[in-house]
Amino acid sequence: MKLQHFLWMSICAVATMLMVSSCNQSNPTQDMTENNPVIENMMARRSIRKYLPEAVARETMETILNCGINAPNGQNKQSWEIRIVDDAQTMDAIVAAMAKANPEVSADVIRGCFRGAPTMVFIANDLSYDFSVIDCGLLSENMMLSAWSLGVGSICLGSPIRFLNNISSVDPIWETLGFSNGYRPVICIGFGYADEAPAAKPRNPEKYRFVSVK
Ligand SMILES: Cc1cc2nc3c(=O)[nH]c(=O)nc-3n(C[C@H](O)[C@H](O)[C@H](O)COP(=O)(O)O)c2cc1C
Known part of the structure; x- marks a missing residue:
């Protein structure tokens, strides 16, 4: 009787394990992303244009910058240079120099390009390294996500x-920056505290597909 009971319990346990594992297989994405703070953070980030x-x-920027420079990068060349501007006077001087160099565009339009972000990070890439633009992109994404x-x-x-x-x-202004x-500005990243909560823009899942030979 005791042995029968033990066998019955074992069968039930194995059946339960199989059911749980088949449930997991039926919706693996949901199980992987639920309560995953890294994925939640990645999916919640949006471009902010009001600050x-x-x-x-x-101190916060130091943490963000440190995350940036820990991004993967080709041959660990760290083929970037990063300048941070967090005061209005320096931003004004940069905008004025940009307006002087681009007389066909108004200073207001140029200022508007920065979207009012109070902390501006200028990133330049090493022109002698063919993957430096990718390095700077990965650096940027690490900074934005962190x-x-x-x-x-x-x-x-x-x-x-x-x-x-x-x-x-x-x-x-070049001396200031x-x-x-051999380095040239390739992207700017604005940082600040959001004064808007934009919705996610739709993504096209057809842009990716698994491929294999027939
Ligand atoms: C290389 C690059 C350049 C961008 N340049 C600008 C820009 O000049 N002005 C702007 O408002 N947004 C700019 N964006 C932000 C994109 O418009 C934004 O990432 C995209 O619309 C997707 O929206 P999301 O970031 O909220 O998911 C840029 C993004 C990238 C990656």
Whole structure:
């Protein structure tokens, strides 16, 4: 009788395990993402284009920058240079230099490119390394995701770059930014505390597919 009871319990236990495992297989994505703070953070990040006025504390920015420079990068060349501007006076000087170098565009339009983010990060890539743009992209994403996890919003900004790169290399603002020879600004990332909560833009899942030979 005792043996029969034990066998019956064992059968039930195995059946339960099989049922649980088949449930897991039927919806693996949901099980993997539920209560996963990394994935939740990644999926919740959005580009922020309206900010509260205060700059992000330098201590917080140090954490974000440290996450950035820990991104994967080709041959660990760290083929980036990063400059952080968190005061209005320096931003005004940069916008003025950009406006001078691009007289066909108004200073207001140029300022608008920065989306009002109170902390601006300028990233330059090493022109001598063919994967440096990718390195800078991965650095940027690490910064934006770590920022979001700390309650800091961000915006990746390509539009200021063309105006920025028209500034003459003898303009004193280049000395302020102080990028090394052979480096060129490739992207700006604005940071600050969000004053909006934009919805996610739709993504096209047909952009990816698994492939295999027949
Ligand atoms: C390389 C790059 C350049 C971008 N440049 C700008 C820009 O100049 N101005 C802007 O408002 N957003 C810019 N964005 C933000 C994109 O518009 C945004 O990431 C995209 O619409 C998806 O929205 P989401 O970030 O909220 O998911 C840029 C993003 C990337 C990756």
